[in-house]
Amino acid sequence: MSASLFESKDLSHSLWKKVLDRAVSIKNETYSAPQNLSKFKVGLLFFEPSSRTRWSFEKACLDLSIPSMVSVVDGSTSKSKGETAADTLDLYLELGFDLIVVRSGQDSETLKRLQETNVPFINAGFGGDYHPTQALLDYFTWTNEVERNVSKILIMGDVAHSRVAKSHMRFAKIMGYQVGLLPADGLDLTQEEREDLKPEITFSDRKQAIEWAEVVMSLRTQKERHPEGASFKPFKALSADELNSDHIVMHPGPFMRGEDLEENLVKDPRSLIFKQKRNGVYCRAALISCLLEENQKEKKGSL
Ligand code: CP
Numbered sequence: 449m450s451a452s453l454f455e456s457k458d459l460s461h462s463l464w465k466k467v468l469d470r471a472v473s474i475k476n477e478t479y480s481a482p483q484n485l486s487k488f489k490v491g492l493l494f495f496e497p498s499s500r501t502r503w504s505f506e507k508a509c510l511d512l513s514i515p516s517m518v519s520v521v522d523g524s525t526s527k528s529k530g531e532t533a534a535d536t537l538d539l540y541l542e543l544g545f546d547l548i549v550v551r552s553g554q555d556s557e558t559l560k561r562l563q564e565t566n567v568p569f570i571n572a573g574f575g576g577d578y579h580p581t582q583a584l585l586d587y588f589t590w591t592n593e594v595e596r597n598v599s600k601i602l603i604m605g606d607v608a609h610s611r612v613a614k615s616h617m618r619f620a621k622i623m624g625y626q627v628g629l630l631p632a633d634g635l636d637l638t639q640e641e642r643e644d645l646k647p648e649i650t651f652s653d654r655k656q657a658i659e660w661a662e663v664v665m666s667l668r669t670q671k672e673r674h675p676e677g678a679s680f681k682p683f684k685a686l687s688a689d690e691l692n693s694d695h696i697v698m699h700p701g702p703f704m705r706g707e708d709l710e711e712n713l714v715k716d717p718r719s720l721i722f723k724q725k726r727n728g729v730y731c732r733a734a735l736i737s738c739l740l741e742e743n744q745k746e747k748k749g750s751l
Contacts, residue, residue: 449566450567450568451463451568451742452570452739453569453570453571453581453739454562454574455578455580455615456580456618456621458580461623463738464584464623466738467734468584468588468591468731468734470734471588471730472592472730473734474730474734475592475727475730481511481737485512485740486512486514486515488514488515489514489515489517489544490509490515490516490517490545490546490548491519491543491545491548491549492516492517492518492519492549492572493519493536493549494518494519494520494521494550494551494572495521495536495550495551495553496551496552496573498551498572499701499702500700500701500702500728501572501573501581501582501728502520502572504728504729505549505732505736506518507729508730508732508733508736509736511729511733512733514736517545519540521536532557533555534555534557534561537550537552537562541561541567545567546568546740547569547736547740548567548570550562550569550570551571551572551573551574552573552575553574554576554577555575570732573611574611575611576611576670577611578611578614578615579612579614579700580615580619581728581731581732581735582612582615583619585724585727585731585732586612586665586698586700587619587625588727588731589720589723589724589727590662590696590720592727593727594696594720598662598663598696599625600625600626600628600660600662601616601620601627601661601663601665602629602630602657602658603667604630604631604654604664604666605631605632605635605668606631606632606667606669607629607635607667608631608634608635608637609635609670609674612700613667614637614641614645617647618645620648626649628648628651628657628660628661629650629651630654630657632681633680633681633683634680635669635680636650654684655690658691658695661695662695663695663698664686664697665697665698665699665700666686666703666708668699668701668704669682669707669708682707683708685707685708685709686709686710687713688710688712693718695718697709697716697719697721699724700724701721701724
């Protein structure tokens with residue numbers, strides 16, 4: 449089986465450690481990518497819109513000198529002629545890439561193809577459930593940008609549709625941090641998700657939740673994933689006067705000023721939002737290079 453990342457538990461703790469250590473070396477400019485990395489080819493297949501994730505994967509490939517091809521599935525592709533996402537993915541899997549990065553909507557056929565393929569891949573966001581590289585870069589950010597140990601992460605807002613929140617609950621079990629939830633009205637996990645993801649603590653009192661937290665992460669309300677006709681009470685934007693001087697503010701992006709967090713928090717000294725964007729490049733470069741290496745070892749082993 450090839451080494452791929454669909455959800456956090458697909459990689460061992462030791463491989464995650466290696467990825468995180470390598471991301472530190474890339475950040476500190478002490479990592480030199482082996483020359484043979486440039487013999488690999490990476491394809492970036494995006495069925496859903498993206499700025500941060502797509503561009504950071506693209507930049508990571510540039511930094512590693514790995515040739516890459518970006519493919520956005522839109523009206524210019526055979527989607528417009530009725531080709532399904534799963535069939536488009538099938539086509540992509542045949543193009544001969546050494547690794548593909550895929551962002552997809554919730555689609556059981558696409559998921560099935562990913563589960564069956566031998567082409568190594570990285571999940572760059574799947575429906576409302578999985579976004580493991582966001583959890584990676586967030587963890588990297590509070591671990592490397594703050595000069596103290598941080599372990600209590602509060603995630604607030606549209607938890608129901610947040611693949612970031614769900615990915616953190618999975619990654620937390622591997623890396624050993626605590627995730628607290630403050631769901632917006634009507635936008636909590638389902639009972640089934642609760643049993644699966646086992647959130648550490650869920651708050652109904654906002655003040656108590658923020659007092660508990662070291663990192664406060666607000667989320668975008670994902671209206672595009674809401675059931676048609678549904679309307680939810682707007683969530684109160686996170687504001688500076690709710691926080692103490694030690695709080696750390698994060699947001700996976702894209703952030704809505706005045707809806708998810710107040711305008712003045714975006715560049716507040718407590719905000720790591722811009723560090724998250726930059727660290728996304730280091731983490732994704734580290735992950736791509738580690739997975740290519742793992743798969744190379746695997747191939748040699750099977751000769
Ligand atoms: N955080 C995140 O996934 O952002 P994009 O949708 O812009 O990639």
